[in-house]
Amino acid sequence: MNKVSNYDWKLYRSLLPKWQERYMAKLNQEYIDILNEDNNPSANFWKLEKRIYQDRKSPGVVITVSRSEFFIDIMSLMRANVISREDLNDFSKEVTDWIDQFL
Numbered sequence: 060m061n062k063v064s065n066y067d068w069k070l071y072r073s074l075l076p077k078w079q080e081r082y083m084a085k086l087n088q089e090y091i092d093i094l095n096e097d098n099n100p101s102a103n104f105w106k107l108e109k110r111i112y113q114d115r116k117s118p119g120v121v122i123t124v125s126r127s128e129f130f131i132d133i134m135s136l137m138r139a140n141v142i143s144r145e146d147l148n149d150f151s152k153e154v155t156d157w158i159d160q161f162l
Contacts, residue, residue, distance in 0.1 A: 070150060093107045
């Protein structure tokens with residue numbers, strides 16, 4: 060499957076910011092937990108800095124939105140635990156069938 064319907068493309072573009080915000084809210088809570096660990100403040104700071112450096116590469120934080128990369132991006136978001144299969148329920152049968160083949 061190479062073509063993405065207008066319906067699926069519009070739905071994806073409307074949901075992606077919501078998925079990213081939800082994911083970043085989860086990250087923020089994890090960062091708070093790191094800062095509250097019972098370590099030296101400097102150890103917590105450097106642990107957090109390393110974690111943020113890694114997380115900023117996640118598709119849940121930054122992703123290039125391209126229609127030609129739609130399916131790759133969906134799989135990347137799923138692999139990074141930004142979205143689950145349930146997040147795709149409103150997409151067309153063609154999209155969900157394609158995703159289900161890989162799950």
